[in-house]
Amino acid sequence: MPSVRNFFGSVANRVFLILLTGILVAAATTSWLAENERRKSFKEFYEFRIAERVEQIVFSLDNVGPDMRSVVLQTSENFGLEASMVKDTEDAVDDNPSLTSLLKARLGGDRSILVDKQSDCKLHTRKNFDFRRPEECQVVYVSLKDGTLLKLKLRMTRGPGAPPPARPPGMPYLSPYFALFLLLIGGLAYFVAKMTARPIKHLAIAAGELGRDIDRPPLDETGPTEVRQAATAFNAMQARIKRQIQHRTHMLAAITHDLQTPLTRLRLRLEKVGEADLRRKLLEDLAVMQSMVREGLDLARSMDSAEAMQKLDIDSLLDSVCADAVDARQDVTLEGRTRASIMAQPNTLRRCLTNLVDNATKYGRYARLLVAREGSDIVIRIRDGGTGIPAELLETVFDPFFRLETSRSRDTGGTGLGLTIARNIAENHRATLQLRNHPEGGLEATLRLPALNGI
Secondary structure, three states, X not given: OHHHXXXXXXXXXXXXXXXXXXXXXXXXXXXXXXXXXXXXXXXHHHHHHHHHHHXXXXXXXXXXXXXXXXXXXXXXXXXOEEEEEEOOOOOOOOOOHHHHHHHHHHHOOOOOEEEEEEEEEOOOOEOOEOOOOXXXXXXXXXXXXXXXXXEEEEOOOXXXXXXXXXXXXXXXXXXHHHHXXXXXXXXXXXXXXXXXXXXXXXXXXXXXXXXXXXXXXXXXXXXXXXXXXXXXXXXXXXXXXXXXXXXXXXXXXXXXXXXXXXXXXXXXXXXXXXXXHHHXXXXXXXXXXXXXXXXXXXXXXXXXXXOOOEXXXXXXXXXXXXXXXXXXXXXXXXXXXXXXXXXXOHHHHHHHHHHHHHHHHHHHOOEEEEEEEEOOEEEEEEEOOOOOOOHHHOOHHHXXXXXXXXXXXXXXXXXXXXXXXXXXXXXXXXXXXXXXXXXXXXXXXXXXXXXXXXX
């Protein structure tokens, strides 16, 4: 069932089915109308031939005496008829009003004419024709000039050029040509459906990429009017979002940068405070403020980094990050090798990994890094030895300035921006960063990066 829902969930498949169904319904309706017209024409042709033959026999019998009528009746077989003289209509009913009207128009309205249909009708066997099977036949009763009643049994045999037997109305002729027709119509419907859905697919891909890379190239504003309008609107939206992010980033960077100078002057002046205990408290508060300013500047840079992308060996970067952590007397280990490269901003990605390692060692005592190749991705897992965090807060901790009060406070030096900066950097690299509580204890951060060309 899921596969069926997925099939009908596609715009291209829906358009394809609608087009194909519409075309087949139109073809079936046209075939039904054409079949009805063909049957009507054949019926008219059939009745016209009957009327001609009946007219020939009747006029022949009218123009001869009673003693010669038996000879004419015998020759009627040459016309595909079985003729005989009867006393009455044998309880026949008018079964074919259209043929009756046609005969009256040709023979004259003063004659008594009745057309009936009989089953189990066996005509005489003729050479090259076997009429021994029970058949339905037309029975025509016509009065001659002298009032004698003539009975004609008639079954039209198919001759050259006669139409084929009628099929049930609306039933298509299942021939190789009809199969070819279905194949061509199906191909046309599929092509139209794909062509219709292609702009929507491109727009969906562009929207997905926009969430990961605000600097992605704009959509081509080509194609039909509606597609060009959608592409123009999308490009305008992307430009507005990009400007808003740049303005916010520049404003935050300017504020945090400009605050560093007065804070430095304030620190120098606090050094001159005479009371030692007061001076120590003031300097501690100032250190917290300076740390927040630095983190704010890093946050601004993480949202809009100007560093160029370049090919980077991920194993070498991880070795360097772990070596720096060990030099800083942090309990950090690294396992695994990928021998893979990625396109990245080296300093920015280093800051992302450093933040994750620092977060693990600061609040979980140690950091255990494991790197592996999973398909076309490079997966880096960083596990600590802490108590983990509540499941409902696994996403909330990525919000700027958010702290878990039970484990983090101003006294620890945390500003609540480390994980925010790390995720921003990951998204700029088209990567994902997720947290989970490890089944064996501790918090585990998983960074999934796309490898370069699958190498």
